[in-house]
Amino acid sequence: MKEAVEQYISKALGQTLLLTPMPVDTALPMFYTSQYDFCSGVLSGVECVFCFEKEGKRTTPLNIRKRLAFLTGHFQREVVYCADALEFHATQQMMVYGIPFIVPGKALFLPFLAVALKSTMRRRLMDRERFSTYAQLVVLGVLLHKLPPAPSIREVERTFGCSHPSAVYALKELEQFGFGKKQVRQGAGDLEFRFSQSGRALWEACQDYLVNPCKRTVGVMDMPGGVKAFKAGANALAERTMLAEAPPETYAVGMTEFWKGNYEAIPADEADIVLQLWRYRPDILGDGTIDPLSLALSLRGESDERVQMALDEMMEDFQW
Numbered sequence: 001m002k003e004a005v006e007q008y009i010s011k012a013l014g015q016t017l018l019l020t021p022m023p024v025d026t027a028l029p030m031f032y033t034s035q036y037d038f039c040s041g042v043l044s045g046v047e048c049v050f051c052f053e054k055e056g057k058r059t060t061p062l063n064i065r066k067r068l069a070f071l072t073g074h075f076q077r078e079v080v081y082c083a084d085a086l087e088f089h090a091t092q093q094m095m096v097y098g099i100p101f102i103v104p105g106k107a108l109f110l111p112f113l114a115v116a117l118k119s120t121m122r123r124r125l126m127d128r129e130r131f132s133t134y135a136q137l138v139v140l141g142v143l144l145h146k147l148p149p150a151p152s153i154r155e156v157e158r159t160f161g162c163s164h165p166s167a168v169y170a171l172k173e174l175e176q177f178g179f180g181k182k183q184v185r186q187g188a189g190d191l192e193f194r195f196s197q198s199g200r201a202l203w204e205a206c207q208d209y210l211v212n213p214c215k216r217t218v219g220v221m222d223m224p225g226g227v228k229a230f231k232a233g234a235n236a237l238a239e240r241t242m243l244a245e246a247p248p249e250t251y252a253v254g255m256t257e258f259w260k261g262n263y264e265a266i267p268a269d270e271a272d273i274v275l276q277l278w279r280y281r282p283d284i285l286g287d288g289t290i291d292p293l294s295l296a297l298s299l300r301g302e303s304d305e306r307v308q309m310a311l312d313e314m315m316e317d318f319q320w
Contacts (some may be wrong), residue, residue: 001052002039004104005082012108012117014163017036028074044113044166047259047261048078078112131209134162134170137208140293144285152185152192177209180291199320208227212276214298215255221273229253230282230290234307237295243310244256250274252282252290292318
């Protein structure tokens with residue numbers, strides 16, 4: 001079944017998914033290892049655990065929801081339920097519950113990527129309240145002048161290294177939210193997205209839809225060598241403003257980079273070094289540093305008045 005899932009993802013999403021069997025986790029209750037086999041893999045830059053039900057172990061969507069909630073907390077990754085078949089009413093209920101699942105050749109539901117596929121292989125956008133990762137990157141890329149004002153699908157692919165379907169649906173999502181329209185680029189044979197606003201007006205209009213790029217914060221004892229980490233948080237803001245640096249040292253890494261690094265995490269409030277785990281590569285829009293707009297989003301909920309004053313200072317100096 002592992003190969004069937006890999007082939008289905010390749011055909012449906014145009015991505016190469018390599019599933020690696022995970023060794024038996026002795027910290028995981030025996031109930032779960034008797035019910036499921038586990039593989040790891042990366043979808044659209046998101047590190048996931050794929051949970052394969054063993055023969056004859058199928059249960060109700062409600063039980064699956066409870067079990068995946070536990071597994072998500074245990075692995076600290078997105079967990080995707082995989083089965084060779086599901087009844088129609090079960091798939092509908094699982095979508096209502098927000099359970100990520102794959103039934104090779106028949107159905108696919110990945111709410112953390114805003115993707116749903118039926119057996120017709122037609123993808124539709126999910127009802128969302130916030131931007132998905134690539135839709136947000138397109139907006140920030142335009143505001144930071146890393147993309148042209150009306151970016152094309154190919155330009156989005158080249159800039160972010162994403163698949164063609166991911167670029168297409170990022171622009172569809174922006175259109176769904178009402179930020180502009182797709183149109184054919186004259187003489188290029190490519191679709192582009194023409195925003196209805198630009199500069200500061202676009203930034204302010206998007207505030208309710210933009211997501212904090214930092215998904216989770218952990219502490220570490222020390223930084224292992226060879227890791228792509230970037231100064232983050234208030235100390236990164238201090239390098240751009242008059243704000244004074246203060247402990248702890250704070251760095252940002254991509255979620256995938258963190259899991260590959262095999263860090264030994266400790267509670268952030270007990271650590272001298274704090275790591276922010278980002279939804280996308282922290283420097284993807286910067287020149288070896290975190291770009292100012294992503295930095296502002298990562299500090300948007302900061303309660304320290306000095307930080308908020310420094311944020312205002314940075315944004316006043318930003319060249320729209």
